[in-house]
Amino acid sequence: METAVEVYKQFLSVVPGQPDAINNMGVCLIELDRSNEAIKILSDAVDIYSRDHELLNNLGNALQKSKRIEDAVARFHSALDLQPNNITILLNLSRNLLRLGEYDRALSYLEKARDLSPENANVAMVDTLALPVVYNSAEEIVTARERLTSKLAEMENQTWKIVDPATTVGQTNFFLAYQGANDKDIQSRVAALYLKSCPDLAFVADHCRPYKRGVGRRIKLGFVSAFLGKHTIGKLFQGLINGLDRNQFEIIVFHLGPDRRLEDKYLASLSDHVDHFLCVSSRYLQARMTISEMEPDIIYYTDIGMEPVSYFLAFNRLAPVQCACWGHPVTTGIPNVDYFISWQIHEPKAASQHYSEELILFSGFCTNYHPPSFASSIKGREAFGFNPDVNLYVCPQSLFKFHPMFDDMLVDILRQDKKAEIILLDGQQSNWGRLLKNRFSRSSVELTKRLSILPRLSSNDYFHLIKLADVILDTPIFCGGNTSFEALAAGKVVVTLPGQYMRGLFTSGIYIQLGLEDLIPNTPAGYVELAVLLATNAKERIKQEKRIKARWTLIFNNKETVFSHEEFFSEALAAAETKI
Known part of the structure; x- marks a missing residue:
């Protein structure tokens, strides 16, 4: 992809302003997580070729990647004005309206897309999983949930084909958890539908079949997340990752996304404390290959459901033991996630009924949290x-x-x-x-x-x-x-x-x-x-x-959770070897 960008640069130095080359270069930059560069060249091109719907659509994609959702919506609207029946643009517009919380507007465009292309699985899935961000009332929660389950039942009764859902569907069921109900059934049904529609999600890495841990080596433990930097997830989990015994564990961090260590001190600090820090492509298939090549014994997903790549990676068998936990505290519904790690003090009675995974309940405390420092003087x-x-x-x-x-x-x-x-x-x-x-x-x-x-x-x-x-x-x-x-x-x-x-x-x-x-x-x-x-x-x-x-x-700098995890990881891996 980097090579392609250089080729397009050279071509444009000879034929400046050629819209197809600019468009293709912009797409490559987006794929490389260089969205700001993509925005610059695509914006300049749109100023000249204002009626090029592909340029407008890809500019919208670049803006979306930079979390400038309102700007992205404006560009998708402009593209749709030029191509009112374009399914790709309709889907992109709908997804971004959902991110803005414009639920009813998004549904109207999704309805149009489904009418135009009733067999399009990507449109059907986005439509099925569509939810408000901010609810108008408790009644709207009931209505939205009923709509989702009804649409899901319709999809379950049909045959669909989805390729690379992290890209083509491009979202998770994140907002379901905020309705306040038991999500186990819905999450499991959604996962089953994905597996039926995209059998490639059931990929098994070679080192997992059959699995036998090498004698005398450390346990290869991989943490997978896009949020282990300056983010809630990074703050909650760095104490655990940094505290694990390096005599027992070879720690690998799979950071989903571009290398931001120069501007993110949390990521920089984390990379200094682990054995391997890999910046993994946000392209799902490339990420899957990178992780499987490292042959981890255990994968610990800190926040399944918060973004698409880690969600769909979890469907695959990339390690003999695969765990989810409370970074996004709701069951995944994914068959290849073996365990959900939680704590007795944070769970109700009969908590196992809320999880598709085997629920592991630690006693003691949940995190080795390092508190922030506060200034001695504060603003008035x-x-x-x-x-x-x-x-x-x-x-x-x-x-x-x-x-x-x-x-x-x-x-x-x-x-x-x-x-x-x-x-x-x-x-x-x-x-x-x-x-x-x-x-x-x-x-x-x-x-x-x-x-x-x-x-x-x-x-x-x-x-x-x-x-x-x-x-x-x-x-x-x-x-x-x-x-x-x-x-x-x-x-x-x-x-x-x-x-x-x-x-x-x-x-x-x-x-x-x-x-x-x-x-x-x-x-x-x-x-x-x-x-x-x-x-x-x-x-x-x-x-x-x-x-x-x-x-x-x-509650601060409490290493109890480190010891609980170490004991569990060793036992879970031994159990995985026994199964084989």
């Missing part, structure tokens, strides 16, 4: 435009975690505390905040007047905001993970409401580890009562913050 409230007299409730969660049932709890806080001001942070897409504000405007006048959504903040400003808060609000149904650790590291109380599944029990599990179960309310009313008490009663707030700080050593 005026720096953020806050009234100094208000009681500041900060909920720093992603906006797609705001289940409609949370609205009434927020309203109750505002009604019980007349000095309350609730602060949220804007999402990856600014449209998510607009959608949530629209929902709030239908729910309550208080939410429109005394709730603000701040623009996305730098890391420093984010930590200043957390320190300024009187109380941190957790989201019910799907609670915080890294955000809870960061708030607790700032000495703040995080008010949480335990959910039915692991994804709603993480923060409460931290309090169990701290021995502070009295800070876990059991009802929405109890949540509101505790939040208001802490925000309005400085003496009580300081008391509880001191209790948290006194027990920091129980």
Whole structure:
């Protein structure tokens, strides 16, 4: 691919401005994860050839890769104006409208695409799995879930052919987990449909059949993720990866995507601590080959479901033992994922019913988390435009975690505390905040007047905001993970409401580890009562913050999880050899 780019550069130096060459070079740059370069050359070409739908479509793809989704949608619309019945453009537009949270608009284009090409499996799958990002109501959750299961049943009764689904479908079932239900059946059915439609997903690496570990060598343990840098996943898992015994384990990090170590200190630090750090192509088939060539004994997927490449890699048998875990805390439904690793303090009773994998429940604590450092002095409230007299409730969660049932709890806080001001942070897409504000405007006048959504903040400003808060609000149904650790590291109380599944029990599990179960309310009313008490009663707030700080050593730099993983990895690999 690099060679192709150079060939196109040479050609364009002789024949400047040739649109086909520019278009092909742009596609190559996108595939090489050099999307900014692709945007530059394709944008320049579109300025000249404004009616070239292929240039516009590929510019949209490059913008999407750079997470400039609103800009991508604009380009796909322009391309569609020129080619109204082009299936590729319709599908690209629909996928990006879904990323923006424009659910109904996306469905209208998907319906048109299905009418034009009813046998197109990629369109059918995107249409089937389409979900809102921000729900208008609890009723919409029910309707969207029923639509998904109905469409899934229709697809199960037909024969489809999908090639390279990481590219052609290009998305996962990520947003399903935020509805707040048991997703095991749906996840398993989706995985079965993919396997039926794309048998190549059942690939088995040569070293896995039959498997026999070499005598006297270390266990080759591979971590697969696109997010082990400056990201929630990186912060949650680097302590585990760096802490594993190198006398027992040969550690391989398969980083999905381009090499960003120069600008990402987390990635740079990680690469210094492991035996092999490989930047793996975000092209699924190339990634599969790279991983299988390293012949790992165990693969640990930290966040299956958060992006397409690792999701579809997990279908393959690339190691004798393959594990998923709580980076994205929902079952994968994938047959070749052998184990889901979790913790007793974070799971409800009968938790195994929520997983297609064999559930491994460790005792003790979940992560070797290294807390962030906070500046000794913090910005004043005026720096953020806050009234100094208000009681500041900060909920720093992603906006797609705001289940409609949370609205009434927020309203109750505002009604019980007349000095309350609730602060949220804007999402990856600014449209998510607009959608949530629209929902709030239908729910309550208080939410429109005394709730603000701040623009996305730098890391420093984010930590200043957390320190300024009187109380941190957790989201019910799907609670915080890294955000809870960061708030607790700032000495703040995080008010949480335990959910039915692991994804709603993480923060409460931290309090169990701290021995502070009295800070876990059991009802929405109890949540509101505790939040208001802490925000309005400085003496009580300081008391509880001191209790948290006194027990920091129980949750920070706790290597218990490292030892639990080491023991499990050895036992699981021995079991895999026995099976053979």
